[in-house]
Amino acid sequence: MSTPNCWCERCDIQANAIRTRMWICPECGDKRCEKARFHGNRCSTKMNLAQTLAETAEKPPIGVMPESVWNWHQRRNRMIELMQAMLRYSEAGKPVPVAWCEELMRRIEEHIPAGGKP
Numbered sequence: 623m624s625t626p627n628c629w630c631e632r633c634d635i636q637a638n639a640i641r642t643r644m645w646i647c648p649e650c651g652d653k654r655c656e657k658a659r660f661h662g663n664r665c666s667t668k669m670n671l672a673q674t675l676a677e678t679a680e681k682p683p684i685g686v687m688p689e690s691v692w693n694w695h696q697r698r699n700r701m702i703e704l705m706q707a708m709l710r711y712s713e714a715g716k717p718v719p720v721a722w723c724e725e726l727m728r729r730i731e732e733h734i735p736a737g738g739k740p
């Protein structure tokens with residue numbers, strides 16, 4: 623498919639065998655644009671710009687989790703560590719330190735929302 627009066631490189635060469643005019647993309651005005659080479663191509667300047675915008679939009683700088691959430695995870699991990707340590711000790715036939723039991727009990731109570739169910 624070629625159009626004799628098209629502005630693109632391919633149509634110009636096909637219609638006239640030689641270069642009869644400057645090939646310029648009608649969308650960005652750039653003669654190095656992919657669309658200047660063939661009208662079926664997409665304007666590469668526009669695509670690059672869209673891609674750059676999309677990339678900056680998709681990649682906001684990484685923040686940090688809220689302190690309250692982080693604290694919650696820390697306390698929860700501590701309980702898991704205590705339970706796992708107690709399990710390891712009991713499986714090894716060693717007495718579980720009372721301090722661990724007390725800490726775990728205290729932390730479980732703290733973990734339960736006030737007046738609610740765990």
Ligand SMILES: [Zn+2]
Pocket residue numbers: 625628629630631632633634660661662
């Ligand atoms: Zn064309």
Ligand SMILES: [Zn+2]
Pocket residue numbers: 647648649650651652655656657658664665666667668
């Ligand atoms: Zn273009």
